[in-house]
Amino acid sequence: MSQSEFSITPELLLHAYTAGIFPMSESRHDPEIFWVDPRRRGILPLDGFHISRSLARKLKKGLYSVEINKDFSGVVDACADRDETWINTEIRELYCQLHQMGCAHSIEIRQNESLIGGVYGVAIGAAFFGESMFSRQTDASKLALAYLVDHLRRCGFTLFDTQFITPHLASLGAVEINRAAYKLLLEDALKRPASIDACPLCKNPYSVLQRNTQTS
Template sequence: MLDPLQLLSAYCEGAFPMGHEDGSLSWFRPPHRGILPVQEFHVPRRFAQYLRQHPFEVRWNTAFGDVMRGCADREDTWINDSILDSYQALHEIGFAHSAEVWRAGKLVGGVYGVAIGGAFFGESMFSRETQASKVALASLQERLKQRGFILHDTQWTTPHLAMFGGHEIPCRDYLDLLDRAIRLPAIFDEERPPEAQLMFR
């Protein structure tokens, strides 16, 4: 398990960990970084219509560990026990968050990540029903926009993210944006403890 302060400090320097099957961790800082624009978030027209009448309920931070385990429930995963324990600890002190998609009382999709200032570091998402992860992502983006975030780091860009405007920028540009973002007074969750809000100002 990583020390929470070590993990947060690494994010502020542009690095993030990924786990291996043997329980070990590796650190990454790619030369190009995937981001999802917050203010210019693109929602395809057909999906925008679906969002207005989707059958799901979106909740926040009510099943963080279950969202992580949902993301890890695949044949190849970098979310090992060390990652699970480390991010659960971050969640307990108010830095890691989950957007959850529920239907008929069952968790059917979600996304989780870490918030520092006006930066959100998206880690992973999962879906057990069609469109559930897209609803989680779109709901997350709307919350980030409303609360003054300027950076949504996705690490890399996938076709799934590209359809919403996700793209990659050089690490140098990413670090400049990161430095501005973590200094902002944005708050993801109203219940976040005051000491967590001020730690990186």
């Protein structure tokens, strides 16, 4: 479904998420936005995040810093900074507006003050809709996901929607389910109270590693 006759508002975008659909564009320079409702949906079970030995070593080394919502637009821009992207100017602005409304959030990984990895998405009820992630160094996006999964679980979230599944996400525990199964999970999550601000982001890599190991 394409969106060309009227502008998408942040409120319309939030409503779309509650119906199980999300927007994309063909490229950075294509002004048209279309709605997507995949027949097969990727989700990352919050009790099934897989941390490999190499990722565990990077977590424990701590040669990075992690923050939440310190540079949302920087994360979106970094996610769009690739040869092929579905993030056009309007989509960027919509998510920045959602962030200002307190509905979109980012996890940022830095090294020597430089942004090297991150992930962003939208939170409604107990559902978190992951939009995109990036790495400027090996495994930086995986570090961001490890902290995000831990934070979502501690804040009462029950659904982490990844939209599609990729080999990268599958290696971290993501699975694919059909549309009907996803809609049931979404309906349940939307009824549950959860808040990204329910607790502070845990920056202790050993605690994050321990909790993920206990649940996976």
